[in-house]
Amino acid sequence: MTLAKWAELLREETEQLKETLERRPVIGIARGVLMVVWSCTLEEAWEILVTVSQNTDTKVHDIAQAVIATTRQQPMPENLQKPLAAAVAARRARRGDGRTQGGPVRQAGRRPHPRDAGEWRRGPVHGSVCRPR
Numbered sequence: 001m002t003l004a005k006w007a008e009l010l011r012e013e014t015e016q017l018k019e020t021l022e023r024r025p026v027i028g029i030a031r032g033v034l035m036v037v038w039s040c041t042l043e044e045a046w047e048i049l050v051t052v053s054q055n056t057d058t059k060v061h062d063i064a065q066a067v068i069a070t071t072r073q074q075p076m077p078e079n080l081q082k083p084l085a086a087a088v089a090a091r092r093a094r095r096g097d098g099r100t101q102g103g104p105v106r107q108a109g110r111r112p113h114p115r116d117a118g119e120w121r122r123g124p125v126h127g128s129v130c131r132p133r
Contacts, residue, residue, distance in 0.1 A: 023061045030064030033071060044091050051087040056080060 027049070034045035049067075053060045056079060063080060070076050076084065 023064075026061060026068065027064045030067040033067050038088050038091075040088075040091060044095070048084070048087045048091055051090070052080060052083045055083045055087070 030049065031042055031045040034040060034048055035042060038045075038048070040048070049060050049063055052058070052063050056063075058080065063084075066077055066080055067084075
């Protein structure tokens with residue numbers, strides 16, 4: 001392998017690592033949003049993002065950006081709404097929640113948080129994963 005070829009490979013790998021480092025926080029924030037809104041674990045939030053990515057042929061980073069955008073009252077893209085709802089429903093079915101629509105899960109013995117007083121939208125079916133302000 002020539003020195004020029006080796007340098008090109010290293011340059012490509014460096015660019016890929018930079019891109020990964022830039023995208024990682026966005027995906028982490030989206031996982032947090034899913035955890036709060038859908039009452040799931042960090043692992044389950046990742047599974048939801050990956051499932052939607054595979055079912056829609058969309059990059060996880062792009063799905064993460066769409067999830068974060070819903071926190072700013074922007075609608076979830078239509079091509080992601082049903083796959084996201086299906087991924088959450090499948091996760092809940094595996095977990096045994098029996099709940100297939102959005103909203104917080106109240107833990108036994110705890111008073112509801114004031115933010116839970118409002119009516120929650122039913123997740124991506126209505127174009128948002130968060131409740132309206």
